[in-house]
Amino acid sequence: MKNSSAAILKKYLAPNLTDYEILSGSFNWQDEQRLLNGLPEGKGLNIAYEAVERHAKGKSKDTIALRCIHKDRTTKDFTYYDLHKLSSRFANLLTTLGVKKGESVFALTGRIPELYIAALGTLKTTAVFCPLYAVFGPEPVFQRLSKGDAKVLITTTALFEKKVKPLLERLPSLQFILLTDKAAHINEKVLSLLRLMEEAHDEYIIPPTDPETPALLHFTSGTTGMPKGAMHVHGAVLTHYTTGKYVLDFHEGDIFWCTADPGWVTGTSYGIIAPLVNAVTNIVDEEEFDAARWYSILEEQKVNVWYTAPTAIRRLMRMDIQPKENYDLENLRLICSVGEPLHAEAVLWGEKTFGMPILDNWWQTETGGIMIANYRSMKVRPGSMGKPLPGVEAAIAEVTDSEIKIVTEPYKQGHLVLKKGWPSMFRAYLYEEERYKKCFRGDWYLTGDLAKKDEDGYYWFVGRADDIIKTSGHMVGPFEVESALMEHAAVAEAAVIGKPDPMIGELVKAFVVLKTGFIADEKLQLDIIGYARKKLGPAVAPKELAFVDGLPKTKSGKILRRLLKARELGLPEGDLSTLEKEN
Numbered sequence: 001m002k003n004s005s006a007a008i009l010k011k012y013l014a015p016n017l018t019d020y021e022i023l024s025g026s027f028n029w030q031d032e033q034r035l036l037n038g039l040p041e042g043k044g045l046n047i048a049y050e051a052v053e054r055h056a057k058g059k060s061k062d063t064i065a066l067r068c069i070h071k072d073r074t075t076k077d078f079t080y081y082d083l084h085k086l087s088s089r090f091a092n093l094l095t096t097l098g099v100k101k102g103e104s105v106f107a108l109t110g111r112i113p114e115l116y117i118a119a120l121g122t123l124k125t126t127a128v129f130c131p132l133y134a135v136f137g138p139e140p141v142f143q144r145l146s147k148g149d150a151k152v153l154i155t156t157t158a159l160f161e162k163k164v165k166p167l168l169e170r171l172p173s174l175q176f177i178l179l180t181d182k183a184a185h186i187n188e189k190v191l192s193l194l195r196l197m198e199e200a201h202d203e204y205i206i207p208p209t210d211p212e213t214p215a216l217l218h219f220t221s222g223t224t225g226m227p228k229g230a231m232h233v234h235g236a237v238l239t240h241y242t243t244g245k246y247v248l249d250f251h252e253g254d255i256f257w258c259t260a261d262p263g264w265v266t267g268t269s270y271g272i273i274a275p276l277v278n279a280v281t282n283i284v285d286e287e288e289f290d291a292a293r294w295y296s297i298l299e300e301q302k303v304n305v306w307y308t309a310p311t312a313i314r315r316l317m318r319m320d321i322q323p324k325e326n327y328d329l330e331n332l333r334l335i336c337s338v339g340e341p342l343h344a345e346a347v348l349w350g351e352k353t354f355g356m357p358i359l360d361n362w363w364q365t366e367t368g369g370i371m372i373a374n375y376r377s378m379k380v381r382p383g384s385m386g387k388p389l390p391g392v393e394a395a396i397a398e399v400t401d402s403e404i405k406i407v408t409e410p411y412k413q414g415h416l417v418l419k420k421g422w423p424s425m426f427r428a429y430l431y432e433e434e435r436y437k438k439c440f441r442g443d444w445y446l447t448g449d450l451a452k453k454d455e456d457g458y459y460w461f462v463g464r465a466d467d468i469i470k471t472s473g474h475m476v477g478p479f480e481v482e483s484a485l486m487e488h489a490a491v492a493e494a495a496v497i498g499k500p501d502p503m504i505g506e507l508v509k510a511f512v513v514l515k516t517g518f519i520a521d522e523k524l525q526l527d528i529i530g531y532a533r534k535k536l537g538p539a540v541a542p543k544e545l546a547f548v549d550g551l552p553k554t555k556s557g558k559i560l561r562r563l564l565k566a567r568e569l570g571l572p573e574g575d576l577s578t579l580e581k582e583n
């Protein structure tokens with residue numbers, strides 16, 4: 001395949017967003033909606049219709065929609081037509097079980113085909129789908145099932161026995177558990193999904209779906225505290241479609257791989273919906289991170305567009321693998337990243353390693369889809385999140401409890417805010433109305449992140465409002481300090497926190513993970529601090545630095561600075577339901 005003309009042509013296909021400035025000036029969501037056709041006239045907008053039905057009846061009928069790679073590396077393919085039939089069966093079986101519009105269907109499985117079929121089938125019925133990450137322990141599973149009033153749960157026998165069975169008495173709303181791997185029903189409540197699927201009809205007519213109908217429930221990562229349940233509606237599919245087209249730059253025939261689990265919003269918006277709505281082939285790997293496996297999947301599956309996260313990129317950077325020399329990655333033409341800030345160092349590593357910069361983009365569970373991005377057609381400024389999606393209005397603002405003032409001068413640090421009304425905006429925090437209201441000031445949604453905007457309209461992440469360090473009258477964003485530390489040859493990962501100090505308010509303390517081969521001694525400690533002082537100046541550089549073997553992270557790979565801080569100060573550790581086991 002190397003150097004074949006098809007591969008080269010693919011690589012240089014024109015980006016979908018050719019002239020961002022012009023497009024953003026004339027962008028309008030209604031035009032995009034027309035491109036989707038929608039349900040038959042007047043019947044609204046349904047995510048599953050856009051993702052599957054439309055293609056199953058059209059020219060993408062036999063295109064592979066989903067390629068599932070099992071742990072043992074065998075694969076199973078589903079065409080758009082297959083997904084249409086299977087998701088219809090699932091929709092019919094839910095109807096038989098009495099599931100109604102707005103009721104919740106949860107999944108607690110690995111990344112197996114049933115999860116994807118269940119998601120699409122549930123969306124067809126206008127019930128609400130909520131996928132949970134299979135590595136959660138029983139308590140986080142309970143919290144989410146109970147808060148979301150789960151009526152049906154799809155899971156495996158092993159996960160059921162270990163994580164759900166002990167909770168059943170505490171979950172009165174849970175009526176049915178559908179086991180993906182049992183051939184026969186266990187009792188009236190615990191049923192065989194295989195059998196139900198076999199018995200269900202494979203034709204289903206999607207009911208008229210108002211775009212405001214609730215569709216997906218997603219819990220946030222819990223980086224700053226207890227996870228919140230963000231509710232999204234069917235109209236969100238417009239954001240999934242446009243961001244797939246303009247940011248992930250989907251072209252006909254593309255093979256796409258998003259490494260996120262659907263238990264996090266990225267794994268649903270971009271691991272299920274966006275690729276399907278754009279009729280590309282979606283790769284799903286059942287296994288967790290493994291550098292050699294990942295590189296060989298990129299090679300074997302001829303992946304064109306790859307969407308991953310900084311935590312994985314940092315792990316790859318730490319390893320001494322030269323992917324371009326050891327793997328044929330000729331088909332890869334775009335790599336995007338989300339979840340945490342992507343250090344300039346990582347963007348440039350992408351350039352060196354894959355021959356293309358890694359394109360950072362910013363969004364949250366609450367936004368439902370990508371809001372700010374580096375586009376393939378635009379000049380990348382390493383370390384920047386890029387520019388807002390056409391049709392999305394972002395700004396930097398000064399915010400008080402009751403007021404908001406938009407800041408227009410460039411480089412002024414402030415709250416990152418978004419003008420209400422993009423299609424995938426969350427419509428509620430489940431059962432937390434007051435908290436939801438507090439996220440808005442008039443027409444503006446407050447993201448909880450701080451950022452700056454440069455004179456050309458690029459946005460730069462500063463930190464989460466909760467993580468900002470106030471030191472000697474400066475407001476220091478952890479990202480700036482961590483980025484400088486990451487540039488030191490010995491540093492593999494870094495996190496900084498503010499530690500109360502009677503003289504200067506807070507002092508900047510850094511936690512550093514070293515690359516293999518470096519020795520954690522005082523000399524290196526001073527050298528790294530000295531390096532940071534030179535880059536950042538003494539007021540901003542860390543005054544204290546500790547070497548650690550690993551950083552505490554959420555299961556979605558985000559650094560938990562609040563936990564580092566609580567430990568440093570001997571305070572209670574707070575909600576740890578999404579904490580990944582620490583290495």
Ligand code: ATP
Nearest residue numbers: 220221222223224339340341361362363364365461
């Ligand atoms: P919680 O809201 O429960 O504390 P969380 O904010 O980590 O958890 P998510 O919605 O999964 O939950 O993450 C969104 C947040 O992740 C953003 O608000 C931002 O702080 C961070 N983030 C995501 N992408 C980027 C990026 N490209 N650059 C900087 N930060 C990012």
Ligand code: MG
Nearest residue numbers: 220224364448
């Ligand atoms: Mg958040």
